[in-house]
Amino acid sequence: MFTGLSAFPLTPMNEKGIKERELICLVEHLANAGVDSIGVLGSTGSYVYLSQEERARVAQLSVESAASVPVVVGIGALRTRDVLANAENAQKAGASGVLLAPVSYQKLTDNEVFDLYETVCRSLSVPLCVYDNPGTTHFEFSDELHGRIAQLSQVHSIKIPPVADEVEVARARVERLRKLIPDGVTIGISGDAVAGVGLRAGCDAWYSVFGGLFPRQALAITGAAQKGDMQLIQTLSEALEPLWALYRDYGGSLRVAATLAEITGKASQPCLPQPLKTLQGDDRKRVEHVLEQLGLA
Amino acid sequence: MFTGLSAFPLTPMNEKGIKERELICLVEHLANAGVDSIGVLGSTGSYVYLSQEERARVAQLSVESAASVPVVVGIGALRTRDVLANAENAQKAGASGVLLAPVSYQKLTDNEVFDLYETVCRSLSVPLCVYDNPGTTHFEFSDELHGRIAQLSQVHSIKIPPVADEVEVARARVERLRKLIPDGVTIGISGDAVAGVGLRAGCDAWYSVFGGLFPRQALAITGAAQKGDMQLIQTLSEALEPLWALYRDYGGSLRVAATLAEITGKASQPCLPQPLKTLQGDDRKRVEHVLEQLGLA
Numbered sequence: 001m002f003t004g005l006s007a008f009p010l011t012p013m014n015e016k017g018i019k020e021r022e023l024i025c026l027v028e029h030l031a032n033a034g035v036d037s038i039g040v041l042g043s044t045g046s047y048v049y050l051s052q053e054e055r056a057r058v059a060q061l062s063v064e065s066a067a068s069v070p071v072v073v074g075i076g077a078l079r080t081r082d083v084l085a086n087a088e089n090a091q092k093a094g095a096s097g098v099l100l101a102p103v104s105y106q107k108l109t110d111n112e113v114f115d116l117y118e119t120v121c122r123s124l125s126v127p128l129c130v131y132d133n134p135g136t137t138h139f140e141f142s143d144e145l146h147g148r149i150a151q152l153s154q155v156h157s158i159k160i161p162p163v164a165d166e167v168e169v170a171r172a173r174v175e176r177l178r179k180l181i182p183d184g185v186t187i188g189i190s191g192d193a194v195a196g197v198g199l200r201a202g203c204d205a206w207y208s209v210f211g212g213l214f215p216r217q218a219l220a221i222t223g224a225a226q227k228g229d230m231q232l233i234q235t236l237s238e239a240l241e242p243l244w245a246l247y248r249d250y251g252g253s254l255r256v257a258a259t260l261a262e263i264t265g266k267a268s269q270p271c272l273p274q275p276l277k278t279l280q281g282d283d284r285k286r287v288e289h290v291l292e293q294l295g296l297a
Numbered sequence: 298m299f300t301g302l303s304a305f306p307l308t309p310m311n312e313k314g315i316k317e318r319e320l321i322c323l324v325e326h327l328a329n330a331g332v333d334s335i336g337v338l339g340s341t342g343s344y345v346y347l348s349q350e351e352r353a354r355v356a357q358l359s360v361e362s363a364a365s366v367p368v369v370v371g372i373g374a375l376r377t378r379d380v381l382a383n384a385e386n387a388q389k390a391g392a393s394g395v396l397l398a399p400v401s402y403q404k405l406t407d408n409e410v411f412d413l414y415e416t417v418c419r420s421l422s423v424p425l426c427v428y429d430n431p432g433t434t435h436f437e438f439s440d441e442l443h444g445r446i447a448q449l450s451q452v453h454s455i456k457i458p459p460v461a462d463e464v465e466v467a468r469a470r471v472e473r474l475r476k477l478i479p480d481g482v483t484i485g486i487s488g489d490a491v492a493g494v495g496l497r498a499g500c501d502a503w504y505s506v507f508g509g510l511f512p513r514q515a516l517a518i519t520g521a522a523q524k525g526d527m528q529l530i531q532t533l534s535e536a537l538e539p540l541w542a543l544y545r546d547y548g549g550s551l552r553v554a555a556t557l558a559e560i561t562g563k564a565s566q567p568c569l570p571q572p573l574k575t576l577q578g579d580d581r582k583r584v585e586h587v588l589e590q591l592g593l594a
Contacts, residue, residue: 015378048402049376079346080571081312105345105400105433106573107548116572136402138435251404274377275413276403 001070001097002129002157002186003204004036005222007211008044010258011058012267015274018054020061022267026212027065029266033215036205036222038066039099041074043136044209044257048076048103049273052085059093070096072129075120076103076137083120091126098124099159101131102139110145117149127156133190134161135252147180155185159207162191163198170194170201178202192253193244196237199225209253210243213260214296242290255279259287264297298367298393299426299454299483300501301333302519304508305341307555308355309564312571315351317358319564323509324362326563330512333502333519335363336396338371340433341506341554345373345400346570349382356390367393369426372417373400373434380417388423395421396456398428399436407442414446424453430487431458432549444477452482456504459488460495467491467498475499489550490541493534496522506550507540510557511593539587552576556584561594 009026012019030038040062041047041055050058059073073090075098077083083100090098100120102113121128130149132141146158158181163170174187181187188205189198195206199222206225211218217236224232246256259278261267272278279287291297304327309319327335337359338344338352347355356370370387372395374380380397387395397417399410418425427446429438443455455478460467471484478484485502486495492503496519503522508515514533521529543553556575558564569575576584588594 043403078570102572103402106340106551107432108572109548109574112572112574115574119571135404251406254403273375274416275399275405275409277406277409277412 001037001072001127002188004206004226005211005215005218006037006039006072006188006205006207007035007215007218008039008042008207008209009212010261010267010271011041011045011050012261012271013046013050013273014270018050018058019268019271020057022271023058024061024065026266027062030212030215031065031067031069033219035069035211035215035219037070037072037096038062039072039074039207042099042131042207043133044212044254045074046273047074052082052089055086056089056093059090059095063094072097072099074099074101074131076101076131078103078105080116080119083116084123087120087123091124095126097127097129097156099129099131101133101137103137104139108139110142113139114145114148117152117155121152121154124154128154129157129159129188130155131159132161133159143177143180146177150181150185157186157188157205159188159190160203162194163189163201165194165197167197167200170197174198174202193247196221196233199233200230209257210240213257213264213266217296240294242293246287246290250279250283256287259284260291263288263291298334298369298424299485301503301523302508302512302515303334303336303369303485303502303504304332304512304515305336305339305504305506306509307558307564307568308338308342308347309558309568310343310347310570311567315347315355316565316568317354319568320355321358321362323563324359327509327512328362328364328366330516332366332508332512332516334367334369334393335359336369336371336504339396339428339504340430341509341551342371343570344371349379349386352383353386353390356387356392360391369394369396371396371398371428373398373428375400375402377413377416380413381420384417384420388421392423394424394426394453396426396428398430398434400434401436405436407439410436411442411445414449414452418449418451421451423451425451426454426456426485427452428456429458430456440474440477443474447478447482454483454485454502456485456487457500459491460486460498462491462494464494464497467494471495471499490544493518493530496530497527506554507537510554510561510563514593537591539590543584543587547576547580553584556581557588560585560588
């Protein structure tokens with residue numbers, strides 16, 4: 001489950017609630033494309049902006065819509081109490097795994113984060129993926145802490161943040177981490193723009209925002225990785241550079257992905273939780289242009 | 298209301314809920330001491346860790362316990378929808394004002410933050426204090442954005458993050474901001490360690506964690522400021538240096554304040570929301586020592 005392409009769909013919503021029909025279509029599209037897993041309620045799924053009840057509903061609808069494809073559900077929250085409730089709801093919904101980031105408001109210590117994972121793992125009957133995303137959680141994992149947490153038997157994967165552009169530097173980073181974690185715990189790359197580099201550097205999985213909208217194109221890249229075709233990974237990934245440039249210029253992947261979903265009719269406007277907004281005006285035109293340029297329209 | 302000492306109490310809690318009796322005692326203690334306002338559900342009050350219902354209850358209990366002292370209630374949340382609900386609940390509870398930080402998970406743009414304040418101000422019948430706390434919100438206000446937001450008629454104060462140690466540098470910063478905001482919008486300093494410098498640099502208020510536990514000692518400092526006794530502010534504030542050193546060494550004020558509350562019997566252990574923990578072992582002994590050294594025990 002924690003190898004190959006893990007596709008992360010948006011959770012289309014407005015201020016009243018989740019757009020259930022659109023969510024179902026997004027998940028069905030991923031399942032039909034044959035992704036290896038579907039990661040709902042990741043950062044792309046705006047998990048932290050939803051109520052516990054809404055999150056339980058997203059988990060339930062996603063599992064129902066994913067056919068035989070495993071669904072991994074994000075359970076992160078500021079408070080351990082809420083993480084435990086989300087974990088229980090995800091498991092009740094039939095999630096095959098859970099994803100947990102150390103979401104913070106007050107900066108967390110290493111021991112607090114370790115205790116969080118230990119407490120949550122004790123309550124789990126499905127595997128957990130550690131979600132390392134300092135850009136949103138503002139928590140920096142040391143490799144040593146990853147090593148400690150990965151000893152917990154429920155931990156089956158680590159979703160690492162973007163690696164260096166340089167493949168040899170990225171490989172050294174992946175290998176350093178690999179030495180500290182048990183065999184069988186996979187390492188997956190997030191940060192679409194360097195996913196190609198991450199896969200060439202030995203990552204087992206791509207936790208992918210791009211794959212949540214364009215699963216076939218993303219599967220071509222993970223397929224190349226599974227065949228060991230380094231050149232093809234690089235070619236396919238670098239061809240998407242105009243899209244990665246949008247991520248860089250618009251504060252990350254979320255607003256770009258949500259704008260793409262609106263443009264392609266996968267989500268109706270608005271689809272992000274306020275105060276977040278999709279791109280408008282000239283910025284939106286630029287996204288439309290890239291979409292056509294890349295033949296993704 | 299947004300001048301002098303605004304004291305920020307903890308919200309004592311465990312994993313089951315709020316410790317109402319302890320909260321009431323904290324608020325009564327502040328009211329009896331004669332603070333100028335009480336800021337509940339600030340960062341020190343762990344607002345983001347509580348449910349909407351718990352926050353409404355804290356607001357209600359605080360207003361009931363504060364006698365004639367104005368209560369300012371923190372209404373920040375990741376989502377505009379939830380901020381609006383918190384604002385309504387705070388007003389229903391009888392809050393005299395509200396405090397709003399641009400809490401983020403996805404990094405916010407200036408326009409998103411402006412729209413948030415504009416939307417919330419439209420729904421308010423009480424004054425609002427803009428809460429600028431980049432250490433927890435990870436949003437950096439420009440002075441220009443402060444200027445735009447401060448034009449909204451409900452905005453009556455700005456709670457600024459720590460200023461430079463050097464009083465002339467701090468004064469220049471306060472004066473730069475002052476030029477961009479309407480007359481009558483006050484500027485308050487947070488960051489206890491530099492509050493003395495902030496007051497000497499012309500801040501109108503001290504938004505104080507220390508004052509939430511030791512209001513009389515904090516009132517001595519704001520009293521000196523109101524009399525223009527710069528030397529006394531400096532002397533009193535610098536005398537507390539061993540406490541400020543604890544803040545620096547333990548990742549900010551919250552864990553130290555919560556540990557102090559436990560040690561002095563103002564809160565029973567545990568009092569912070571998991572995964573946050575108060576200081577234990579040698580770290581706790583160090584806090585006890587400082588408490589005795591400063592005569593605060």
